[in-house]
Amino acid sequence: MKVAIVRYNAGNIHSVVHALKRLGVEAVLTDDSAELGSADKVIFPGVGEASTTMKYLKEHNLDKIITGLRQPVLGICLGQQLMCSHSEEGDADCLGIFDVPVLKFQPERHEDKVPHMGWNTIEAVDRSLFKGFDKPEFVYFVHSFYVPVCEWTAAETRYILPFSASLHKDNFYATQFHPEKSGAIGERILQNFLDI
Amino acid sequence: MLAKRIIPCLDICNGRTVKGTNFVNLRDxxxxxxxxxxxxQQGADELVFLDITASFEGRKTFTELVERIASEISIPFTVGGGIHELCDVERLLKAGADKVSVNSAALKRPELIDEIALNFGSQVCVVAIDGKQTPDGWRCFLNGGRVPTDRMLFEWAHEANERGAGEILFTSMDHDGVKQGYANDALEKLSNELSIPVIASGGAGAKEHFRDAFLLGNADAALAASVFHFGEIPIPELKQYLRGLNIPIR
Known part of the structure; x- marks a missing residue:
């Protein structure tokens, strides 16, 4: 199986490479249209700022390449947010795969610290990425912006309010949390994606 | 629900853990x-690796170690020790660290916090503060509590928060190594006043001390070293105990 990881100006891409390697998969890191197009699975990870990243993706034609992919694609963290229609972070127009906006967390009580950082539970709605999950499981989050619950929500988490911990539509999958940093549970989620 | 985190801390010298451990089941x-x-595997939520090596060669060894940790461990980890400039941060993040912890370098040049937050995001910037009680209140200290500074704990923590720190790791030098519990009063004040998570450090000797750091000190995470290294408090047992008290634990 050929797994390609979208190479762009994002942090933490290597942790995804390492996580896949622990599952026995050597991924290719690439921004080449043909390489991405011919992969069996594509992962679009990322830690960074939305408007700067969108600008980079557009300049490198990666916006069109990603939205045109037909094989299973997994967006992680900023990757999930960039797959949505618009982000409040830097007022950025995003890829529009999921027609839902990305909003900033508004703390309601003092305990509501932003970023939402640490281990929180997800409750799966759609089973594709969460096959075999029969109870809420803890995964690792670090983010200040969130995707509201919508028709494509595949898993839900509550922090300040309920939000989309994961999305799914057609061949596009996404997680707000970091499966590559979520221990054994995260590895199961990545394996489920590889098995799709 | 967002879980309270349990964080073992490992001191590293020339690529090896210092302070002995008595894990009989480990090969090395x-x-x-x-x-x-x-x-x-035991359920630690994050790990902290502190480089206490002073030499240039040691730094290289530590960076190589960070690469190995990143490739083999699937939970987030923070590295600290010897971070003076932005290029040190860049080197360690590139090697695969999720967060870096800065202490004396930030006290000497607070702009370092702004630079890290701006270049890599607040979430990677842990500001570690060593505090000690003095007649005029909690003061920040350098060099493991030996050298007093002119900064007071609470005003420095606020400044770090405003400059873009992602978390505060507060160690009470009065409590560190004594095993009589964390500095819960100071922790509570920090947790209630800051808009970022606070990690309790220094003083863990029993399971109840973790409970108090979370319930009295309102800490978001608790860090400890020797109680874990010497198997005095096994992590699964600690987590079971805290869960039993309805504290949100993974």
């Missing part, structure tokens, strides 16, 4: 990767 307890993996 001096190997930080093996020990880190064991903690991860």
């Amino acid at each position: 307890a001096g190997d930080p990767v093996e020990l880190g993996k064991l903690y991860s």
Whole structure:
């Protein structure tokens, strides 16, 4: 199986490479249209700022390449947010795969610290990425912006309010949390994606 | 619900863990990767690796170690020790660290916090503060509590928060190594006043001390070293105990 990881100006891409390697998969890191197009699975990870990243993706034609992919694609963290229609972070127009906006967390009580950082539970709605999950499981989050619950929500988490911990539509999958940093549970989620 | 985190801290010298450990089931307890993996399997939520090596050669060894940790351990980890400039941060993040912890370098040049937040995001910037009670209140200290500074704990913590720190790791030098519990009063004040998570450090000697750091000190995470290294408090048992008290624990 050929797994390609979208190479762009994002942090933490290597942790995804390492996580896949622990599952026995050597991924290719690439921004080449043909390489991405011919992969069996594509992962679009990322830690960074939305408007700067969108600008980079557009300049490198990666916006069109990603939205045109037909094989299973997994967006992680900023990757999930960039797959949505618009982000409040830097007022950025995003890829529009999921027609839902990305909003900033508004703390309601003092305990509501932003970023939402640490281990929180997800409750799966759609089973594709969460096959075999029969109870809420803890995964690792670090983010200040969130995707509201919508028709494509595949898993839900509550922090300040309920939000989309994961999305799914057609061949596009996404997680707000970091499966590559979520221990054994995260590895199961990545394996489920590889098995799709 | 967002879980309270339990964080073992490993001191590293020339690529090896210092302070002995008595894990009989580890082939090489001096190997930080093996020990880190064991903690991860036992349910540690994050790991902290502190480089206490002073030499240039040691730094290189530590960077190589960070690469090994990143490739083998599947939970987040923070590295600290010897971070003076932005290029040190860049080197360690590139090697695969999720967060870096800065202490004396930030006290000497607070702009370092702004620079880290701006270049890599607040979430990677942990500001570690060593505090000690003095007649005029909690004061920040350098060099493991030996050198007093002109900064007071609470005003420095606020400044770090405003400059873009992602978390505060507060160690009470009065409580560190004494095993009589964390500095819960100071922790509570920090947790209630800051808009970022606070990690309690220094003083863990019993399971009840973790409970108090979370319930009295309102800490978001609790860090400890020797109670884990010497198996005095096994992590699964600690987590079971805290869960039993309805504290949100993974």
